[in-house]
Amino acid sequence: xxxxxxxxxxxxxxxxxxxxxxxxxxxxxxxxxxxxxxxxxxxxxxxxxxxxxxxxxxxxxxxxxxxxxxxxxxxxxxxxxxxxxxxxxxxxxxxxxxxxxxxxxxxxxxxxxxxxxxxxxxxxxxxxxxxxxxxxxxxxxxxxxxxxxxxxxxxxxxxxxxxxxxxxxxxxxxxxxxxxxxxxxxxxxxxxxxxxxxxxxxxxxxxxxxxxxxxxxxxxxxxxxxxxxxxxxxxxxxxxxxxxxxxxxxxxxxxxxxxxxxxxxxxxxxxxxxxxxxxxxxxxxxxxxxxxx
Amino acid sequence: xxxxxxxxxxxxxxxxxxxxxxxxxxxxxxxxxxxxxxxxxxxxxxxxxxxxxxxxxxxxxxxxxxxxxxxxxxxxxxxxxxxxxxxxxxxxxxxxxxxxxxxxxxxxxxxxxxxxxxxxxxxxxxxxxxxxxxxxxxxxxxxxxxxxxxxxxxxxxxxxxxxxxxxxxxxxxxxxxxxxxxxxxxxxxxxxxxxxxxxxxxxxxxxxxxxxxxxxxxxxxxxxxxxxxxxxxxxxxxxxxxxxxxxxxxxxxxxxxxxxxxxxxxxxxxxxxxxxxxxxxxxxxxxxxxxxxxxxxxxxxxxxxxxxxxxxxxxxxxxxxxxxxxxxxxxxxxxxxxxxxxxxxxxxxxxxxxxxxxxxxxxxxx
Numbered sequence: 001x002x003x004x005x006x007x008x009x010x011x012x013x014x015x016x017x018x019x020x021x022x023x024x025x026x027x028x029x030x031x032x033x034x035x036x037x038x039x040x041x042x043x044x045x046x047x048x049x050x051x052x053x054x055x056x057x058x059x060x061x062x063x064x065x066x067x068x069x070x071x072x073x074x075x076x077x078x079x080x081x082x083x084x085x086x087x088x089x090x091x092x093x094x095x096x097x098x099x100x101x102x103x104x105x106x107x108x109x110x111x112x113x114x115x116x117x118x119x120x121x122x123x124x125x126x127x128x129x130x131x132x133x134x135x136x137x138x139x140x141x142x143x144x145x146x147x148x149x150x151x152x153x154x155x156x157x158x159x160x161x162x163x164x165x166x167x168x169x170x171x172x173x174x175x176x177x178x179x180x181x182x183x184x185x186x187x188x189x190x191x192x193x194x195x196x197x198x199x200x201x202x203x204x205x206x207x208x209x210x211x212x213x214x215x216x217x218x219x220x221x222x223x224x225x226x227x228x229x230x231x232x233x234x235x236x237x238x239x240x241x242x243x244x245x246x247x248x249x250x251x252x253x254x255x256x257x258x259x260x261x262x263x264x265x266x267x268x269x270x271x272x273x274x275x276x277x278x279x280x281x282x283x284x285x286x287x288x289x290x291x292x293x
Numbered sequence: 294x295x296x297x298x299x300x301x302x303x304x305x306x307x308x309x310x311x312x313x314x315x316x317x318x319x320x321x322x323x324x325x326x327x328x329x330x331x332x333x334x335x336x337x338x339x340x341x342x343x344x345x346x347x348x349x350x351x352x353x354x355x356x357x358x359x360x361x362x363x364x365x366x367x368x369x370x371x372x373x374x375x376x377x378x379x380x381x382x383x384x385x386x387x388x389x390x391x392x393x394x395x396x397x398x399x400x401x402x403x404x405x406x407x408x409x410x411x412x413x414x415x416x417x418x419x420x421x422x423x424x425x426x427x428x429x430x431x432x433x434x435x436x437x438x439x440x441x442x443x444x445x446x447x448x449x450x451x452x453x454x455x456x457x458x459x460x461x462x463x464x465x466x467x468x469x470x471x472x473x474x475x476x477x478x479x480x481x482x483x484x485x486x487x488x489x490x491x492x493x494x495x496x497x498x499x500x501x502x503x504x505x506x507x508x509x510x511x512x513x514x515x516x517x518x519x520x521x522x523x524x525x526x527x528x529x530x531x532x533x534x535x536x537x538x539x540x541x542x543x544x545x546x547x548x549x550x551x552x553x554x555x556x557x558x559x560x561x562x563x564x565x566x567x568x569x570x571x572x573x574x575x576x577x578x579x580x581x582x583x584x585x586x587x588x589x590x591x592x593x594x595x596x597x598x599x600x601x602x603x604x605x606x607x608x609x610x611x612x613x614x615x616x617x618x619x620x621x622x623x624x625x626x627x628x629x630x631x632x633x634x635x636x637x638x639x640x641x642x643x644x645x646x647x648x649x650x651x652x653x654x655x656x657x658x659x
Binding site: 035037082085086089090092093095096097099100101102103104105106107108110111214218222225226229230233263264266267270271273274277278281282283 | 595
């Protein structure tokens with residue numbers, strides 16, 4: 001039983017990392033209707049900034065803060081300069097723009113830092129706690145707590161502030177929002193900036209485990225996409241729950257089902273996802289989209 | 294520019310262009326190095342794979358991020374069949390494997406599509422992206438068929454005896470692959486110009502309208518997906534013919550998304566655009582690598598974005614785009630880059646004169 005609980009907690013921790021990136025994807029998708037394939041790349045580049053600041057002598061907390069600021073500016077700038085001209089055009093072209101960004105940003109990161117994986121210090125020490133026979137690393141608990149905090153803050157932002165209300169209005173109907181005097185273009189930039197910040201949170205959380213390298217988040221991005229779509233693209237809470245679900249199910253299946261083992265466990269969440277989507281095409285928490293003729 | 298467009302409509306000119314292209318395709322391998330033949334062969338391979346993608350995505354409007362899974366599946370089937378001891382005459386091994394490389398991926402695609410075609414948009418994208426993700430560990434697991442993560446090297450498709458003296462192995466492989474590619478392109482062209490192509494277009498445009506016209510969106514989506522898988526499998530066969538090696542890397546979902554990018558770059562819902570897309574897919578990374586091998590990703594990404602900014606409709610719309618820009622330049626006699634490429638691509642007729650007038654006003658003001 002202790003082993004089972006351990007596996008669940010580790011799963012929740014991995015799921016939290018998927019969840020942070022999934023939230024970024026949901027945020028961008030709600031604001032601009034796009035799936036941003038560059039989300040992972042942007043996060044990696046920002047994580048590299050944290051790495052560079054840390055090695056330049058800044059304390060870890062300050063380095064991460066610097067990366068968060070960089071991520072916000074990067075996200076906002078990319079929306080304004082590169083994505084904006086394609087937002088109203090053909091959606092396929094817009095998605096390919098984000099693929100181009102994904103390749104380009106990976107190239108920028110590789111240009112400055114190379115392809116060699118680099119060590120990154122963890123924000124939460126390396127201790128392990130003994131909670132009545134269940135051994136849990138502080139890092140796993142910390143990761144889960146950080147994501148819970150992020151979700152709470154986002155809820156607060158979207159439900160409790162004027163800025164959040166305005167952003168929801170833009171996501172809901174950009175034209176009406178613009179007609180009621182909201183600065184739509186600035187709000188879109190803020191949305192992309194926030195998403196980029198969520199990405200760097202995922203990056204900093206996962207970096208001590210995976211090491212920092214340009215391709216670090218490629219796989220995390222695919223899981224995050226799965227979580228975002230499984231949770232229903234318009235529901236932040238759904239995305240997080242789906243991400244946790246994916247992390248836990250992956251961990252449990254790998255440990256308990258012999259045929260699957262360590263190599264095939266990455267396939268398990270996708271098989272489960274396909275089954276769920278076929279039963280509930282709108283995702284677990286999504287609203288059914290009614291198409292008008 | 295107008296004369297050019299008129300010329301391209303002329304039947305004699307079209308036949309002439311066809312003959313020139315055919316001659317170039319036939320002569321090219323005879324005068325090129327092995328390396329060039331390899332690159333040309335790869336272009337043919339990915340042209341067929343991207344063609345399949347274009348049918349399901351460009352024509353039928355269903356996002357697919359799983360094309361590399363079918364490419365890899367085809368390559369593995371070919372690798373297995375040509376090395377296995379099949380109870381058939383040796384000269385039949387290659388044609389039989391080609392047929393199986395078409396049928397098996399198509400069958401897999403059909404099964405996936407029967408479930409996935411209920412979904413639309415991004416959910417469909419997710420299910421298709423799962424194919425390469427699941428495929429890679431599976432390929433590593435079934436080592437006896439696939440050679441595990443090392444992959445399998447096969448030496449096959451050598452030039453037959455009767456060509457001895459005038460055809461090298463690489464030239465023979467090129468011809469085999471190009472003949473298959475031409476056949477697939479003719480097939481695709483007839484398909485999208487016929488009843489099925491029209492049905493695809495209406496399904497892409499509006500499913501409810503399709504339904505009202507007696508066209509089942511579900512059935513046509515399944516069909517488009519199956520056809521795309523078939524093209525992917527055939528491309529896998531060709532891939533093994535040219536590269537002589539396949540590994541789980543062939544399935545990688547990066548290949549899939551790069552193929553989607555190449556399809557849009559070439560021109561969505563365009564047969565000719567598919568060829569441009571394949572040339573882009575093969576040559577740009579090579580080119581970027583030649584410029585500076587440490588900057589390959591950076592340069593490829595920059596080129597991709599630049600093309601999208603300059604020709605958002607894909608390379609196939611380049612002549613129209615040049616005409617458009619030339620008309621605008623003629624009006625204002627100044628070099629200027631377009632402010633909003635995507636808008637202009639939508640309304641090529643209206644924006645040009647309007648912007649000229651605006652500019653006249655500006656010049657008077659100065």
